[in-house]
Amino acid sequence: MHLLEPRPHPSRVMRWTAPLIAVVATLLAGSFLFWALGKPVLDSFQVFFVQPLESSYGWSELLIKACPLILIAQGLAVGFKARIYNIGAEGQLIVGALAGGGVAIAMEGSDAGWIVPAMVVAGAIGGALWGAIPALLKTRFNAEETLTTLMLSYVASLILSYMVNGPWRDPEGMNFPQSIMFSDGALFSILLEGSRVNTSIWITVFAVLAFWIFNAKSFLHFQIEVGGLAPAASHYAGFSAKQTVWFCLLTSGMTAGIAGVGEIAGPVGQLNLNISPGYGFAAIIVAYLGRLHALGIVLAGFLMALIYLGGEAAQVGLQMPAAITGIFQGMLLFFLLGSDVFIDNRLRRMA
């Protein structure tokens, strides 16, 4: 019989090596998968991980996908440190997009300079509001936020579906569930000619710096960290657990909401049912893969973006199903959590 026994001093080096181990293990398991599906393993890797980066357009697409992931993951990571598991960033992203999209639709045809900033603010408020519901339920009724945030994602996507099928449906959209295409005044301006990279990346850059400083220096972050590491000590020191719940859920809701606006006022350019390919969920993996550290999340965000691009390339180039992206994301999280188990514990053989 075997038993997991906690290690007295989990290694810090291993803690940061774990994401690399997880990546390598994912690649190995991925090779097996390609082989089992009857695809040439090396060629498959070439298509999945190299091809997307062979052109400058590929790199720009990588940036477009990485930005929302990094932005959302920064907000989530703060909560995860306090053991507040917001797994409904997808819903907060959608509500943020709805709020921002509402501004764009209301201002149709105008090219006033304040429209995009107003959309960002609306998106932040919308996302925060969607995070406030689980915060209220947790602080008032002690409802598990893991469940409420997840369930509210489904509510959010149904609201989105209602809006684009009903009130906000494009009258000239041939009955497709989508809003009008936003006018230029409601879109971030393009940064690099010939690509879709737009000024919303500055929001992500700013967020990375802000969270980096916040995590390293702020007293509020210290309180949040203590709340996650030793709830009794936090209680003993007189730190407010409710304040932490509110702060974490509002912050992560806000970053997700802003990311939602980044999509609709960026690459998507309208409200439709596909405004996010699961960024809110993938960002959970990004946060953990980046070890909840502001800079680690940046690296993890690019890796996750590559998996998105590789997944798309694999669908086109290898005729693989769309689920390939999800499989790679899942394997990555699985191997990362598995590595963490053995960093915190060691296997002991029982007599």
Added chain:
Amino acid sequence: MTTPVPRLELLHVTKRYPTIVANDDVSLSVLPGEIHAVLGENGAGKSTLMKVIYGAVKADSGTMMLDGHEVSIANPAQARRLGIGMVFQHFSLFETLTVAENIALVLDEPFNLPALASRVKEVSEHYGLPLDPNRMVHSLSVGERQRVEIVRCLLQKPKLLILDEPTSVLTPQAVIKLFETLRQLASEGVSILYISHKLHEIQSLCDHATILRNGRVTGKAVPREETPASLARMMIGRELPVCEAPIYEGEHRPVLTVRGLSLLPTSQFGTELKDISLTVNTGEILGIAGISGNGQAELLSALSGEAATERDVIRLNGKSIGHLDAGERRAKGIVYVPEERLGRGAVPPLSLGHNALLTAHRQGMKNWGLVRYGKARIYADECVNRFDVRGADASTNARALSGGNLQKFIVGREIMLKPEVMIVAQPTWGVDVGASAVLRQALIDLSRTGVAILVVSEELEELFEIADRIAVLAQGRLSPARPRGELNAEKVGLQMAGLFDHAETTPAASMMETKHASA
């Protein structure tokens, strides 16, 4: 005359751990019917040695002989089959099961519950440890729970019984009763290994003593022929430090007052506080005696602000503070050292610098919401130096400190906050004799600067050493505080059993049967 074969003989037992040698060439021998003390400070290697005997830990070298035959014990089940029983310091009982069910769970053979219940009754009465086998464990007092553990061992007819610090949870009267039982067992030929650091207990109970220090045997003695001072010298290698309590000459006025505090427990097995009133004055230490589980945790959380209380029930310098939370009370100068150090008083995976920040952040360690970590490190380093926290600095993780050193850090951290009121739970629990003296002296010195201190402790000797007045908390009620000079262990012991000054005429022996936690 032939020398009798020892019941247990250890020869040159050595057990090394990666960082320390827990037992270094330890030999000892116990005759049948002998009560043998293993005396030593925390960390001297007593527990490791007992675990070696009980098969829970395997020694690196050395031999163990039982009744003259060499044995090698692989696990506790085998030890029990060989007739070795052990009563641990911390009980392992299921609160939601009955006494008989709890005992049945650890028997290594098949059982029949009604038959077992009657055997439990029979054995417990034979040894003067009355137990009702059908009662639920959660309704038992701590002393009664210990009886369950002892009876559980006795049912297996042990030849050798090991008791690890058995009296730390008992009232003085219950200690006397336990000793009677142990003597009866010894007279029936059972050998007893008695682990303790309490000198007077060992002197009154034990025939022989083996003294350990830093994993080595530093002496063998007949305790009755020694003085506490000579035993202490063998145990800690120098004279037993004595605390000095000078007379407080400053102004006397009440600082912390509690009037009519009643509080329902938050957990199912908690204790309800009933109409508690107390006053702590400037320059004094008020001791709260009593055994944990009688409302100690509830009283402490009500005072510290971790539990919500009514506004006017608790006052600081006449101002109501009952409605304030823990952080707000700290801001007003009330500091608190909790019983649970790792995980409550300190965050295990964080450094001492960060742990200083935990409660000392009001000492200029923040600037516009940002932390000045340099200041926190300086505070932690000063605390480490002033309170002699060994082998640590501001960057050491709290988890890496021994219990005693961590306690020195936490007490020091709170003292350096320059409080008006200091609340301390079990100040020297698990702390070695030398460090205990340092901590006790630090508390006395602090009180003599005019600080009002409230100490909750299970150790009566400690309260008699440092407290100016002592009250007893039993079954959620607090006795009136009385000057230390008017009290003795026996009086306090009776109060611990829940009997305050008002009349009770039952004889002392049956008083301890009162169920401390039957509520």
